[in-house]
Amino acid sequence: MRYISTRGDAPALDFEQVTLAGLASDGGLYLPETWPSLSTEEIAALRGASYVDTAVAVMAPFVEGTLSREDLRSLCEQAYGRFAHAAVTPLVQLDHQHWLLELFHGPTLAFKDVALQLLGLLFERFLAGSQHHVTVIGATSGDTGSAAIDALAGRAGVDIFMLHPKGRVSEVQRRQMTTVLAPNVHNLALENASFDDCQALVKAMFNDPHFSGTFALSAVNSINWARLMAQVVYYFYAAVRLGAPERPVAFAVPTGNFGDVFAGYVAAKMGLPVAKLIVATNVNDILHRALSAGDYSQGTVVPTPSPSMDIQVSSNFERLLFDLGGRDGHALAAQMQGFEASKAMRLTNAQAGGASALFASDRVDLDDMALAMRWASEDAGQVIDPHTAIGLAAARRAGLPADVPVVTLATAHPAKFGDAVERAIGMRPGLPARVGDLFDREERYATLPGTFEAVTAYIAERAVARA
Numbered sequence: 001m002r003y004i005s006t007r008g009d010a011p012a013l014d015f016e017q018v019t020l021a022g023l024a025s026d027g028g029l030y031l032p033e034t035w036p037s038l039s040t041e042e043i044a045a046l047r048g049a050s051y052v053d054t055a056v057a058v059m060a061p062f063v064e065g066t067l068s069r070e071d072l073r074s075l076c077e078q079a080y081g082r083f084a085h086a087a088v089t090p091l092v093q094l095d096h097q098h099w100l101l102e103l104f105h106g107p108t109l110a111f112k113d114v115a116l117q118l119l120g121l122l123f124e125r126f127l128a129g130s131q132h133h134v135t136v137i138g139a140t141s142g143d144t145g146s147a148a149i150d151a152l153a154g155r156a157g158v159d160i161f162m163l164h165p166k167g168r169v170s171e172v173q174r175r176q177m178t179t180v181l182a183p184n185v186h187n188l189a190l191e192n193a194s195f196d197d198c199q200a201l202v203k204a205m206f207n208d209p210h211f212s213g214t215f216a217l218s219a220v221n222s223i224n225w226a227r228l229m230a231q232v233v234y235y236f237y238a239a240v241r242l243g244a245p246e247r248p249v250a251f252a253v254p255t256g257n258f259g260d261v262f263a264g265y266v267a268a269k270m271g272l273p274v275a276k277l278i279v280a281t282n283v284n285d286i287l288h289r290a291l292s293a294g295d296y297s298q299g300t301v302v303p304t305p306s307p308s309m310d311i312q313v314s315s316n317f318e319r320l321l322f323d324l325g326g327r328d329g330h331a332l333a334a335q336m337q338g339f340e341a342s343k344a345m346r347l348t349n350a351q352a353g354g355a356s357a358l359f360a361s362d363r364v365d366l367d368d369m370a371l372a373m374r375w376a377s378e379d380a381g382q383v384i385d386p387h388t389a390i391g392l393a394a395a396r397r398a399g400l401p402a403d404v405p406v407v408t409l410a411t412a413h414p415a416k417f418g419d420a421v422e423r424a425i426g427m428r429p430g431l432p433a434r435v436g437d438l439f440d441r442e443e444r445y446a447t448l449p450g451t452f453e454a455v456t457a458y459i460a461e462r463a464v465a466r467a
C-alpha cells in the first residue's frame with residue numbers, strides 16, 4: 001500500500017515511512033492512494049470474530065508490503081492484551097435503538113489507547129536495530145497526551161514532547177501525563193494557549209525546514225495515518241455485531257479533530273454499510289457549521305466540561321475535503337492555504353454534497369449534555385463522560401428510522417471527568433484500579449509561553465539531533 005499527501009507535492013510513502021513521518025513534507029496529511037475494500041462475504045465472516053481477528057482482517061490491506069499478517073497479529077495481540085475488557089471494545093445496549101461502544105478499557109481510559117498502544121509497538125518495531133532517533137512532538141487536549149506517553153515511555157530511540165494548554169485539561173488527564181517520570185517523556189504546559197495553539201505549533205515545527213532538518217520529527221496525533229487505521233477496526237467490530245453487512249448501522253461520534261469520525265468514513269469506503277455518521281460537537285462547533293452550512297470558519301475556542309473536544313481547527317477534515325473534492329492535491333492546497341490566511345473557507349459543492357450523503361451533524365450545549373448524562377444514568381443505568389454525552393445527545397435527536405441501530409462511541413471513562421459527571425448526575429465515578437495511585441504520584445512538567453521560539457528552544461536543548 002502506498003500513501004499520498006492531501007496537498008499533492010510530498011513523495012508517496014509506504015506504511016513504515018508514513019508511520020514515522022507523521023505530517024507530509026508539503027504540509028498535507030497522508031492517506032492511502034486507493035481505498036481497500038472488504039467484500040460482503042468477508043464482512044459477514046467477521047461476525048463472532050475476536051477483536052484481534054477483526055483488527056487483522058481490517059488493517060492487513062493498509063500494512064501490505066511492510067508487515068505480514070502474522071506480524072500484524074502479534075502486534076495486535078500485544079496491544080490489545082493490555083485492555084481490561086475481554087471484548088476490548090464492548091457494546092452496551094441502552095434501549096431498543098441505542099448502544100454505547102465502550103472504547104475506554106485501555107491503560108489511560110480513553111479511545112486513544114486503541115490506536116496508540118499499537119502505534120507504540122509500531123515505532124518500536126520500525127526503529128529496532130537502527131541508529132535512527134525519533135523526536136515525537138504532539139499536541140493534546142488531554143487524552144492523546146496520556147495515551148501516547150503510556151505507549152512510548154521508556155522506549156529506546158524515541159523522545160516525546162507533549163504540548164498541552166495549561167489549565168484546560170482535567171486533573172486526571174494532566175496527572176496521567178505529568179506523573180510519568182521516564183527520562184524520554186517531556187510535558188510542556190503552554191500558558192494562555194488552546195489546543196488549537198498547541199496543534200498549530202506542532203505543525204509549524206514540522207513545516208520549519210531548519211527544525212525538521214535538525215531533528216527526525218514524528219507524530220502521535222491523528223495527523224499520523226496509523227492512528228486512524230487502528231480506529232477503523234472498531235466500526236467493523238461493532239457493526240457486524242448489530243447485523244452488518246445485512247443491516248446498516250449508524251454511529252454518533254463526539255468530535256473535535258475529526259480523526260475518530262474520519263475512521264468511520266474509511267470503514268464506509270471499505271464497504272461497511274454505514275447508515276449515517278453523526279458528527280457531534282460541543283459549542284466549539286466549526287464542524288457542525290461546516291457540515292450543515294458549508295461554513296468552515298475558525299471561532300475562538302471556548303473552554304467546556306468536554307475539554308478534549310475544545311477544538312476549532314479540525315486537522316482531519318482536510319482528509320475528507322481531499323477525498324470528496326476529487327483528490328486534487330493542488331486545489332486542496334490552495335483551499336487550505338486560503339483557510340490558513342483568512343481563518344475561514346467555504347466548502348465546494350462537491351465537498352458539501354459528498355459529505356451530506358453520509359454525514360449528519362449536531363451541536364450540543366451544556367444543558368443538553370447534562371440531560372444526556374442524566375438520561376443514561378437514570379433510564380439506562382450507565383454513567384457516561386461529558387464527551388460521550390455529547391455524542392449520545394446528538395444520537396437521540398438525529399431522527400433515524402427506528403430499525404437502524406445507532407451506536408454512540410463512548411470515548412472516555414467517566415472518572416476522567418469526575419467534576420463534570422458529579423455536577424450532572426450528583427454522583428462521582430471512581431477511578432478504576434488500573435490507574436493506581438494517580439493522585440499520590442509526583443508530577444513533572446515545564447510551563448512555557450505558547451510561542452514557537454520558547455517551545456523550539458526547550459525541545460532543541462533536550463532532543464537528539466539527526467545523525
Ligand SMILES: Cc1ncc(COP(=O)(O)O)c(C=O)c1O
Nearest residue numbers: 143255256257258259260308411
Ligand atoms: C474523550 C474524547 N472524545 C472525543 C474526542 C474527539 O475525537 P476526534 O478528535 O478524533 O474528533 C477526543 C479527542 O480527540 C477525546 O479525547
Ligand SMILES: N[C@@H](CCOP(=O)(O)O)C(=O)O
Nearest residue numbers: 140141142143144221222308
Ligand atoms: N482530543 C485530543 C486532541 C486531538 O488529538 P488527536 O491526537 O486525536 O489529533 C486529545 O485529547 O488530546
